[in-house]
Amino acid sequence: MATVSPALDAHGHADDHSHGHHEQSFISKYVFSLDHKIIGIQFLMTTLIMLMVGGALALAVRWQLAFPWENMPVVGQLFGLFRNEGGQISPEFYTMLFTMHASVMIFLVIIPILAGAFGNFLIPLQIGTDDMAFPALNMLSYWFMWPAIVCFGCSFFVAGGTAGPGNGWTSYPLLSDLPQAAPGSGASQTFWLLGLTLVGVSSMMGSVNYLTTIINMRAPGMTLFRMPLTIWSMFITAILQAFALPVLTAAGFMLLFDRLNSILPTDIHSVFFIPANIIVNNAAPTVGGGQPLLWQHLFWFYSHPAVYIMLLPAMGMVSDMLACMSRKPVFGYKPMVYSMAAIAGLGFIVWGHHMFTSGMNPALGMTFMTSTMMIALPSAIKVFNWIGTIWGGDLQFNGVMLNCSGFVAMFIVGGLSGIFMAAVPVDIYFHDTYFIVAHFHYVLFGSTLFGVFAAIQFWFPKMFGREMNDTVQKWHFALSFIGFNCTFFPMHLLGMAGMPRRYADPYLHGYLEHLLPMNRFITLFAILMGVAQFLLLGNFFYSIFRGKKVGRNPWNANGLEWTAPSPPGHGNFDIAPVVYRGPYEYSSPDAEAIGQDYILQTVPHVKGVAKFPHH
């Protein structure tokens, strides 16, 4: 630390890094841990398990679409889940399946695996600090996930196991507002709303923590424009969370207050979303003066930025990984930062594109169409820059590289199919058809999850000190990629043919009858994709215990995290790192001067030549 000038050392990291040595009990070390790395790994394990739950729900949806009203294999008989229906999926159970598939995947997998798992694990390591700004808040953000999981779990079972919340993850009133509107709109819907609120609390605690940590706790020399794009993406995501989430939480409470008379033994309830004179299921007409469209505005004001919350961190991580695996700097670092900021900014003014057929003022539709078109621009810039990063690189064809390339390829499809929906007249036809289902799976699965698959393998050595088997990862990529495309690409065509979403039995309608074979094809490949995930899980858990041991920097990467031991102890770094250069100096002249194709951010400049510090 002798080279550090006092001015750079203002954060006071230099002295005390010995606090990893005192004894901790198993509970405080691995369960109620304050260590960001353990919390990150807790998030990762939880979300991987939830990924399988969400996947199972999706396969049940696919079963019904391929073999409508036929007995479900295994689950139907084994658990006697639908004994009354003789093993069939009932229509109300079907609505529950897609609702919970989306809820689990969005709120318990995608958002927490990006921000919770990788955000937690990577932020302190990549900015060179010992932990988050608020470790206890960090621990709470993980442990608030569990009441949320319990609430979502309860919502399955409170109504007897056959009528979970069936209002879609969007929960549009009045279906979600009046308990008489659907079998799943009673207690199940209440538990669902509580689960949603708790997930929101968890995310909010995380985002406050990330913002504070990234702003205040960067290592000396880690200027904003020396931050890896992962950190930029986490930073921008945290801003999105912090500003959008309160709106959803408020909307959730408004809906809960609307439902107060069904929750508590009282007649008092609000009517935020309930208009007058609505007769649902022969119940007494409603008294009110509310507006159901208000929910859509509030919901999408959060949930559209949430789409970017579910994407930006993956974009950041993929940029890091592509640079490393191409042995090249990220092409256009600053345009990448600015385009993420532009996506986040525009992300706040495009929510209305979910409502083009809702009956809102058409003038609003025109505005939202233009802003939505413009958000494709920063996305396009990012794609060009990723390809520019790969171009001319010394490519390492491993699981990380393949999954990252898969991310780029799939993001192109998701981005381009979005243009159809941004155009209002065309969207009038595609709204709520399978075209939309194809589109958002290309973004959320095709992009985000393939990015996550890469990130798991890339940072696994740092998490556990061992590496994952690359051959298995390649097989996992190939099977997932083929399964994914054969599942979701044909859905564009289903949407073209006008097949609406959320239909338990589309073949009731003559114009959809001929689509059954295609739906069977899709289901077949969805099963393949589901089975392929066991390769990932198997490889993940096997490698934790039996993977090949690796050193600090198995990928020859530049970031600060690779200067720490694998896995880093409590407090992360042996000596507090000082940053002298950007994160992407692969194959730079400085690196060549020391005979490598990478140069760590901690290598100082000495008279124009880099000097390599010995650990």
Next chain:
Amino acid sequence: MKKFWALFFFFWPTVAIIACLIAPSRGWWFPGAPMSRTGIQIDGLFYLILIIVTITFVATQYVLGYALWMGATKDPGSKAFFSHGSHKLEIVWTIVPSFILVFISLSQLDVLAEIRVISKFPEKATKVAEVTARQFEWRIRYPKPGSELTTEENPGDLYYVNELHVPTGKPVIINLRTQDVQHAFFSPQLRVKQDAVPGLVIPVWFDVLEVGTYDLVCAELCGWGHYKMKARIVAQSQSSVDKYLKQLEAEQNEDGTKSETAKSADE
């Protein structure tokens, strides 16, 4: 193996393009030609975007594949091309897409206004019926023949369920509403879709070009029976619609005695 992976990224977009090319012949495309004037415009805009998107798709995927191929066939030991980016390229690929996107946006505005802005509705459009969605059916209310459709129900109005008769060749307006939760009026062949929002009465206009029967389904989740809100739009000549309404009126006023007196009066 490196070359295999590079080819993999050439292979799949090729398969995707082939799938799209054979799709229309296999029925994996629009359910028939558009059967309304706005439908024709919507399809036109769709194909405009499809052309732009297909060119972009092929170009970006193959360039990605080529970048991977370059990496796969690189001499072992040769260094990566060191570059932090190019200001000129960034400017090019910012300005070109932004012009294309603005162009797509502007190309949509007229059709959007025509479909949705009430002051731009065709002047000759007549209000033919009120369509009320409810779990899980479509209730149709026609005004008494010779009267105008009003928001309130009137004595003499004619009611039917799950079948809407409209005249062809002229713009018609339906008043869309819901009795309970949110639904959406979707006719795939007419390319018409509009949500029915609780508390609102939303006018929807369309003109059916050819005589025929078209599907009417629900496109907004409305409960467990969402999939079975099956109805049809019967488009026929104005005289056939009038005849149908007369018959509906007769059926609705049928009480066993009245028809007897009517008969005796005729004699």
